[in-house]
Amino acid sequence: YESLQAALLRAPDKKQALAMLERLSAPDQNVAAARLALAAIASAAEAHDRAAAEAAEAHRLAPNDESAAVMAARLAARTQGGLASALGLLEQFLVREPKSLEARFTLARLLLQAGRVDDAQKQFEAALAQDPDNPVILFSLAQVAAQAGQNSVAQRYLQRYIDLPADIARDNAIALLFMGQIAEEEKRYEDAISWYARVDVGDQADVARIRQALLLGRLKRVEEALALLREPAADEARMRSRLIAVQAQVLREAGRYADAFKVLDDGLKRLPDDTDLLYDHAMAAEKINRIDVLEASLRKLIEAKPDHAHAYNALGYTLADRNLRLSEAQRLIEKALELAPDDAHILDSMGWVLFRRGDLEGAIRHLRKAYALRPDVEIGVHLGEVLWKAGMPDEARQLWRDAGSREPTNDVLRETLQRLNVSP
Secondary structure, three states, X not given: OHHHHHHHHOOOOXXXXXXXXXXXXXXXXXXHHHHHHHHHHHHHOOOHHHHHHHHHHHHHHOOOOHHHHHHHHHHHHOOOOOHHHHHHHHHHHHHHOOOOHHHHHHHHHHHHHOOOHHHHHHXXXXXXXXXXXXXHHHHHHHHHHHHOOOHHHHHXXXXXXXXXXXXXXXXXXXXXXXHHHHHHHOOOHHHHHHHHHOOOOHHHHHHHHHHHHHHHHHOOOHHHHHHHHHOOOOOHHHHHHHHHHHHHHHHHHOOXXXXXXXXXXXXXXXXXXXXXXXXXXXXXXXXOOOHHHHHHHHHHHHHHOOOOHHHHHHHHHHHHHOOOOHHHHHHHHHHHHHHOOOOHHHHHHHXXXXXXXXXXXXXXXXXXXXXXXXXXXXXXXXHHHHHHHOOOHHHHHHHHHHHHHHOOOOHHHHHHHHHHOOOO
């Protein structure tokens, strides 16, 4: 039945393929291989309950067959409430067949799906004991360890993965990226850069190069970062826009706002219809107080993508923050909120424009909702200012103290406290 199953899986109409297999397999209802083939074709036809039932019957007919057990468990786990029975099936199967590697690996994956991380880790470790050079198991153990916050354990498994003999097929690039991410998370930026630099082929190399550049910028090695970003990309057409945006980000984070704007301005001359660059161009224009350019870029973006909530929001907020055309600013933010009603930043903008228009009650309501959704420092600073103006200084000071403890150099916090002549 394997060759027949393979042929039917290539058929364009999977439901028709299932009907054909039903006819052909009718004499073999008590043959596990026939039931497994029916399960595979039913799954391809998205008849998930039928697929699970066929695989379960195959497992009943051949209880010690690993393929039947694994397929029955995988398909049961996809049905409503079937995960627990899938786990039980594999646990019982492994009691009978403890050396079944694929069954143990599948059990580990399903335990992760069930949120039982410690149990999954034990099963992966048992699988690795059976097959110490299995790259899939090593990488899975690294993922589980990282998920559990055990970075040093994750690194050990990744190093074993990287050091596997050359004749064992695997993708070292993903392990090197993972090593870089762990180092970056631990703020070991030089180590992270070294790991990323070892990713030197394919699409992953472009991702690694971007991470290197951002970290070099963070270490104040801005010119190195920019030189790296100017190198040709593996996928030039797909990455061109992203590399321009990251160059601008490095410059912006270095406080070189005019240079960041120029990079994006030049980029738009080459890619005039790139909507991501249009948005970044507008934000860069705001940093150098070119509100005319900001408005032109955002209006062009809205014309190209009329459902771009953040374009409406950015234009509305910029006008509100400068006390310009407040009724128009509110209409723009209302449109953004209509498109993304639970976006904390848009709720913050609505609170801010209402504050500018004198509606303190409405402003507080929107800002409290925004802060509950996302306790962002700048949202907290805005809420603090509105509460201060509304005669609630104690709560305002507490919000500002919280903001200062998290981001003591935040520009919005510093400017607000100076303008109000307040010490939190």
